[in-house]
Amino acid sequence: MRVTLQPSGAVLDTLPGEPILNAAQRLGYECPQSCRNGNCHVCAALLVEGRVQQAGEMRDHGEIYTCLAQPQEDCVVLWDGVLALGELPVRSVVCQLTECSEMGGDVWRVRLRAPAGKPPRYYAGQYVMLERENGEKSAFSLASAPHAGRDLELHVLVREDSARRLIEQLQRNAMIRVEMPFGDTHLSQLPDGPLVLIAAGTGMAQMHSLIEHCREKGFPHPVHLYWGVRRPEDFYTLEEWDAWQSIPNLHLHKVVSDLCGWEGRCGLLHEAVCEDIHDLSAVYVYASGSPAMVYGTLDALVAAGMDAHQMRADVFAYSPRP
Template identity: 60%
Template sequence: MKVTLQPSGHVIELLPGERIIDAARRLGFEAPQSCRNGNCHICAANLISGRVLQNGTERRGGELFTCIAEPLEDCEVQWENVLAPDELPLRSLACQLVDIQDLGGDVSQLQLRIPAGKPLRYHAGQYLLLERFDGELSAFSIASAPDEGRILELHILTREQNTLALVEHIRRQGMVRIKAPFGDCCLPRVPDKPVVMIAAGTGLAQMQSLTQFCLQAGFALPLHLYWGVRQPEDLYQPPHWADWQQQPSLYLHQVVSDVPDWGGRQGMLSEAVCEDLANLADYEFFLCGSPAMVYGTLDALLAAGAVEQQIHSDVFAYAPR
């Protein structure tokens, strides 16, 4: 028997005679509850369709209490504030500016402090929406790892006037409002396969969060980080790069695409990955860049034997092909 939850659209499958909230908990959902006997009303939901048995009475609509309601057939319920496994609550916070540093390559590192007593839960690799001075929202990857306390780190390219103005506005105000977390190209837990991270430009911020999370968790399998830019001047100075170079299981690759006489590695990121690694089906891939870059890399990886279900990018959600 199945219960469809709205507004999330998640579907949970119940065992015979099982109550809705018990099934949700068994399947790893986080749901509001307290008394478990229908008295506190915290777990209340609205029955949209189907039939349930509650306190010996059959119901076909209206309010129900998920801690005592047993579905008699497939149902649909409106149940707010329910989180699926690995899903985190969305928060709106006013953060204090701690510091702005120039990382080179026209990239600014912003460090924001989350308010005391209001922890932000996020997975490595997720992003936030930052409120601009005109009220619009801009997306930036969270470069810090979840276990790094109250500090959120961002890498912002300031070559365009609007992003330069945004950074200067934050500098003057000393505060900024954010919404987070967003994105499913992330690591809720340590992966069970070697990882390949492929980033263009400031997409490195997302990969920094993934890398730090894996290193802090003692991840023992190989980590490959491919970072691509158009010209050498775009290679800014990420804060952990020197430490990463000392990690025996972390392999760093910098690739420049548009300067043929550069002394380092040249070409496309996908070409570098396919040259270096055999058996791409053995790896989990994380991609960050423009939609054109991500889909071009995706096609090249699939053609070389990678498994589509093991390739992740936020581009797939916000710019589906």
């Protein structure tokens, strides 16, 4: 039988006599339930369409217990809290400030510690929302990787008043409410092939998380990082940079776009990528920057032979191109 879950839209194909909860868990979904802890009713849902058999009774509407309900025909069930494969629950936690320091290039390192108990769950490459004193929320990529546990790291560019006020709020209160995780440009699973990471400015925070995750997991394929800024002084200091340089399969490139004449590379990020990697057919590309930068990079790499589906960026979700 086929069970459609609302509001997620997930569709479960159940086996004969199989309860809905068992089918969802067999298919890899994370479901609200606490049967083994003796807490009943946690798995309750609302039967909208269809018929189920539950504890010897036939039901065609109303509340059901998914741990008992066996579909007798195709059903529609309203069941909140079901997470799709690889999806993580969004949580709101109050974090303690443990560090707020300048990194150079007008960028500040913000380190937060989540409450003890359940450590925050996220994938490398995801982002958080920080709640300001006026209730507004601001998005920042996580520079930390999941193995850091309770410790979260952000890189904040402080050139505008709004960012300056956020830093002042953190320093004044030493606490802030954080919602997480968000974003589908992440490494829930490591790819079986080379990675190309393209970052503009503090887009480096997201790539920092990806690199640290690959480093922790012993990722065997080449990783090419291209970090671009307008001027050399816009590069900020990363504590792990020296250690990264000793990793054999990690290739680091800094690129300056507006001011040539320094000792490093000049030009646009996609130009550096195409100059170094002549065959883009087998790479997995992650990009972080402004919409104009990301879409310009996408177009250039597609023109150079990359399939558009090989590139991932949060921009595609929050600023889709017509």
